Structures are given as C-alpha cells and as structure tokens.
Amino acid sequence: MTTQFSVSGIELELFRYPSKQESNLQAWDAADEHLIKYLIDNEQASVNTAVVNDSFGALSAALLSIDPSWPLTFETDAKTSLLGASQNLSHNHLSQESVTWVNSRDEFPRGFELVLMKLPKNLNYFSHQLNRLSHVLPAGTRVLIGAKAKSINKSLLETIEKNLGTASASLTWKKTRVITCISDGKARALPKATIWSVPEFKLQISNLSNVFAANKLDIGARIMLDNMPKGNFKSIVDLGCGNGILGLHAKQVFPEAYIHFIDDSEMAVASAKENWALNQLDNPALVGEQATFAWDDCLTNMSEGFRPDLVLCNPPFHQGEAITDHIAWQMFLDAFRRLKNGGILHVVGNRHLAYHVKLQRIFKNCTTVASNGKFVILQAQKISKKAQEPEIDSSTETDAPHPQSALYGKPKA
Structure with missing residues (x-):
C-alpha cells in the first residue's frame, strides 16, 4: 500500500x-x-x-x-x-x-x-x-x-x-x-427525505439522500428480513444500519430487546432514528430508551462493557469508488470482540463474496441459514470468552473456495 x-x-x-x-x-x-x-x-x-x-x-x-x-x-x-x-x-x-x-x-x-x-x-x-x-x-x-x-x-x-x-x-x-x-448566488430548495412503505412488515421508511436503497427494499435486506435468527435476544446491534430496516424488524420480532443502530454515514443514522420514531416501536412494558443511534466507525468506540448478544450485518463491499472487503473484515472482527459469550453474528451477503471463509477464520464456526441464487445468510457464534483474536492476513483471501461450495448449499429456487 x-x-x-x-x-x-x-x-x-x-x-x-x-x-x-x-x-x-x-x-x-x-x-x-x-x-x-x-x-x-x-x-x-x-x-x-x-x-x-x-x-x-x-x-x-x-x-x-x-x-x-x-x-x-x-x-x-x-x-x-x-x-x-x-x-x-x-x-x-x-x-x-x-x-x-x-x-x-x-x-x-x-x-x-x-x-x-x-x-x-x-x-x-x-x-x-x-x-x-x-x-x-x-x-x-x-x-x-x-x-x-x-x-x-x-x-x-x-x-x-x-x-x-x-x-x-x-x-x-x-x-x-x-x-x-x-x-450563481441563487438558493435552491433542499430535497426532502424519500418515504416509502414495506407493507408486509408494516413499516414506513424514510431515506435521506446519501442512504443506501433510496426508495425500495434492497434484495439483500429482503432475504435477511425473511430469515431472522432464532433466540431470546435482549441487546441487538444493527451494524451498518443504513435506514435501520433490519433493526426495526428485529424490534418487532424481539419486543423486549434494546436495539443499537450504528453506521459510518451520518445521514443513515439520522434516517434510522427518524424511522424508529415514525414506526413507534417502543415497548411500553420497558423502562427508559430502547434504541441508541451512533455515527461511528463500526464498533470501534463502544464502551468496553458493551456486550450485545446479536449483531445483524449487511456489509457494504465498496467505500466511495473503491471496491473493497476490508469493511466486512472490520465488522466481523468488531462483532467477535464485542459479542458476549454465546452471542451470534447474523450476516447477509452476495454469494460470490465468500464471507463464510472470513467468519470461519474469525469465529472458528459458520452455519448457512438460508440462500438463494444471489445471496446467502450466514451465522457465526462466539463460543469462548477466552478465544484468541485471529491474525488476519488479507493476502490469503484468494484461498476462498468457489461460492457454490458445499458450505453454502444449493441455491433455493
């Protein structure tokens, strides 16, 4: 470099x-x-x-x-x-x-x-x-x-x-x-947020101009929404939250959970916060705030005592004009560091990105939850508090097997 x-x-x-x-x-x-x-x-x-x-x-x-x-x-x-x-x-x-x-x-x-x-x-x-x-x-x-x-x-x-x-x-x-x-010195009107609905999940979504999936549900999020993890989760992170669609639905599925929305984009965090309020998802049985919103670099600056039991993640594979998977690496590593023992990382990604290789190297386990012709949902569990953080060498990423490998399973019709 x-x-x-x-x-x-x-x-x-x-x-x-x-x-x-x-x-x-x-x-x-x-x-x-x-x-x-x-x-x-x-x-x-x-x-x-x-x-x-x-x-x-x-x-x-x-x-x-x-x-x-x-x-x-x-x-x-x-x-x-x-x-x-x-x-x-x-x-x-x-x-x-x-x-x-x-x-x-x-x-x-x-x-x-x-x-x-x-x-x-x-x-x-x-x-x-x-x-x-x-x-x-x-x-x-x-x-x-x-x-x-x-x-x-x-x-x-x-x-x-x-x-x-x-x-x-x-x-x-x-x-x-x-x-x-x-x-020319002429002030133009600022654009308003785009608002659209996801009727099957009874959600209204508001997107500011620099937020991914400007006016419809992207297909990666779609398969994730249809395949939420099983468990009794109380602290959930929507990592790289975008407009917050995954965290919003997580609150619907796990009404006793506290949701933490985190994104590198300030507009994304603002959109997620607006969408939380727009959909009125606070559980009246719980006391205090039930969602937090952080403009941050992955989980870098979360407090040491922050230990979620579920991280939902739809990683970007570009940064500006650059095509890169280093953001996914960081997200997976941060999740490994922060999850409590037994906690789960639930990931969706394009099949060709071979995220199962990264997750296997970091967590020492990886399970295919669902897949179709383009996307795969993978799950990894933090199985030991004393697990040693892996040494990551990006030069070995070319060792990834073909995305149609046995770990992914056959695409669903």
Missing part, C-alpha cells in the same frame, strides 16, 4: 482509517492530486475554503502544508473520513486550529471564497450537496470538483448548472479532470 503523497513539491504520509485496516487501498486518488496541482499551478491564495468529500484528508493536509493557517471547513457524511482526516493531519504535524468540522446535515458557515470538492459516487447526494452550497455561496464563488474523466459528461455538467451554477471541465490529467463551477 502506497502512503507517500507527492504532488508539486508537497510531501505527505497519508493513511486510510483505521490506519491498520486490512486493505491495500491508498488514502487518496489521482483526482486529489489533480486538484492540488491545479491550485498550485494557478497560484491559489489561502482563502476561506470549504473542503467537501475529502475521503481521508489528502486535500486538507495538502492545503495546510502550503499554509498552516489556511482557513478550512471540512464537510463529510462519513465518520471514517472525519477520523481519517484528523489522523492524517496529526500524523503530518499539521495544526487543526484553522479547521472547522461539519457533517452532511450541519448548517454550512458563510463567507467561503473557494470550494474544493470530490465527486461522490451517489449523484443524488451530489445534487443535495450542491443545493446546500447554493444557500451559502455568493455569486461568483468558484467550486472546483475533482473526478475521474470517465465520470464527467454533458449530463453531469447540466446537473451542476441546475443545482449551483455554470460548469466547465479542464483537460485530462492522469485520467482525471477538474470541473470549475461558478456559483
């Missing part, structure tokens, strides 16, 4: 978050490099700047290495991005005193003279971000958007113009381009 960022005389050592993750991915891409090169080539002065979608702080660190007092507002929906940026600034001995940290729903400060932005994968969320910026940017403010050249087309430029102002793209460099948008 490359950690040395070197562009136009700027030298930094940058890590993804957490820095010891099982991933060979680097903490920046060529679009980050292009944006910094563009600023230096154009002799950009240090002005009040918003930095949006800066995955692990490469843009922010580069600006602060140019001028340690460069005034920055760092906006992100991902907790790992916020933590990663802070980690990289500290690692490179860059002060954070001039940095303001905001999430995707906080009110933007005013007075920006420049915006640096990376194009997110979710274009609905991108439009939402442009709408947010339209409320605070004076006419004439430059917004520089870094993206892969193949992602930039006439439709994207029209989207930017519709939601913020006129836009044009630079020449290609390292297969990336920089889009320059000039704010």
Whole structure:
C-alpha cells in the first residue's frame, strides 16, 4: 500500500482509517492530486475554503502544508473520513486550529471564497450537496470538483448548472479532470427525505439522500428480513444500519430487546432514528430508551462493557469508488470482540463474496441459514470468552473456495 503523497513539491504520509485496516487501498486518488496541482499551478491564495468529500484528508493536509493557517471547513457524511482526516493531519504535524468540522446535515458557515470538492459516487447526494452550497455561496464563488474523466459528461455538467451554477471541465490529467463551477448566488430548495412503505412488515421508511436503497427494499435486506435468527435476544446491534430496516424488524420480532443502530454515514443514522420514531416501536412494558443511534466507525468506540448478544450485518463491499472487503473484515472482527459469550453474528451477503471463509477464520464456526441464487445468510457464534483474536492476513483471501461450495448449499429456487 502506497502512503507517500507527492504532488508539486508537497510531501505527505497519508493513511486510510483505521490506519491498520486490512486493505491495500491508498488514502487518496489521482483526482486529489489533480486538484492540488491545479491550485498550485494557478497560484491559489489561502482563502476561506470549504473542503467537501475529502475521503481521508489528502486535500486538507495538502492545503495546510502550503499554509498552516489556511482557513478550512471540512464537510463529510462519513465518520471514517472525519477520523481519517484528523489522523492524517496529526500524523503530518499539521495544526487543526484553522479547521472547522461539519457533517452532511450541519448548517454550512458563510463567507467561503473557494470550494474544493470530490465527486461522490451517489449523484443524488451530489445534487443535495450542491443545493446546500447554493444557500451559502455568493455569486461568483468558484467550486472546483475533482473526478475521474470517465465520470464527467454533458449530463453531469447540466446537473451542476441546475443545482449551483455554470460548469466547465479542464483537460485530462492522469485520467482525471477538474470541473470549475461558478456559483450563481441563487438558493435552491433542499430535497426532502424519500418515504416509502414495506407493507408486509408494516413499516414506513424514510431515506435521506446519501442512504443506501433510496426508495425500495434492497434484495439483500429482503432475504435477511425473511430469515431472522432464532433466540431470546435482549441487546441487538444493527451494524451498518443504513435506514435501520433490519433493526426495526428485529424490534418487532424481539419486543423486549434494546436495539443499537450504528453506521459510518451520518445521514443513515439520522434516517434510522427518524424511522424508529415514525414506526413507534417502543415497548411500553420497558423502562427508559430502547434504541441508541451512533455515527461511528463500526464498533470501534463502544464502551468496553458493551456486550450485545446479536449483531445483524449487511456489509457494504465498496467505500466511495473503491471496491473493497476490508469493511466486512472490520465488522466481523468488531462483532467477535464485542459479542458476549454465546452471542451470534447474523450476516447477509452476495454469494460470490465468500464471507463464510472470513467468519470461519474469525469465529472458528459458520452455519448457512438460508440462500438463494444471489445471496446467502450466514451465522457465526462466539463460543469462548477466552478465544484468541485471529491474525488476519488479507493476502490469503484468494484461498476462498468457489461460492457454490458445499458450505453454502444449493441455491433455493
């Protein structure tokens, strides 16, 4: 994994978050490099700047290495991005005193003279971000958007113009381009949450713009809802909760349980909280709060005494534009560390991802609960308090058997 960022005389050592993750991915891409090169080539002065979608702080660190007092507002929906940026600034001995940290729903400060932005994968969320910026940017403010050249087309430029102002793209460099948008100073209406129903489970779902499965139940969640685990569970985690659909149904199935919703996306956590209230799932027989909502990096920062007896998990296999399984590794390891003795991890995933190999290595057991042509539900149990944490070497992941192996069973018709 490359950690040395070197562009136009700027030298930094940058890590993804957490820095010891099982991933060979680097903490920046060529679009980050292009944006910094563009600023230096154009002799950009240090002005009040918003930095949006800066995955692990490469843009922010580069600006602060140019001028340690460069005034920055760092906006992100991902907790790992916020933590990663802070980690990289500290690692490179860059002060954070001039940095303001905001999430995707906080009110933007005013007075920006420049915006640096990376194009997110979710274009609905991108439009939402442009709408947010339209409320605070004076006419004439430059917004520089870094993206892969193949992602930039006439439709994207029209989207930017519709939601913020006129836009044009630079020449290609390292297969990336920089889009320059000039704010027109007109505030756009912010999009409302999308609301849809799951009638068979008597649930109403509200989704904010950066939450997976924007307007319908995804098929991975569907098979999970149809195959909830058996047991008498009292403390349940919906890990990577998204809109909270798994945790909501878990409360229906286990009305005496306390549900903990956790996600890296602040919008996801907000949606899950809204959906808990929308569906009125509190059990009147129980005292106190029956659900908690955490914007966090998996189970990293839960208290040491936190010991759930069930973790439900539908792991993502991408982070931004990167296709990766290191998030699933972390989720499974965190579940192993946190579950009480006898506790269960209940996982759904695409068959080809071979999650049974990971679970077998971590928990030393894995059972197939259900499967169809595309998805499989797996269950692993923590069988000993004294179990030694496995040594995970991602280089051996290619040892995984074919997904049609005996452990998965035959697909159901």
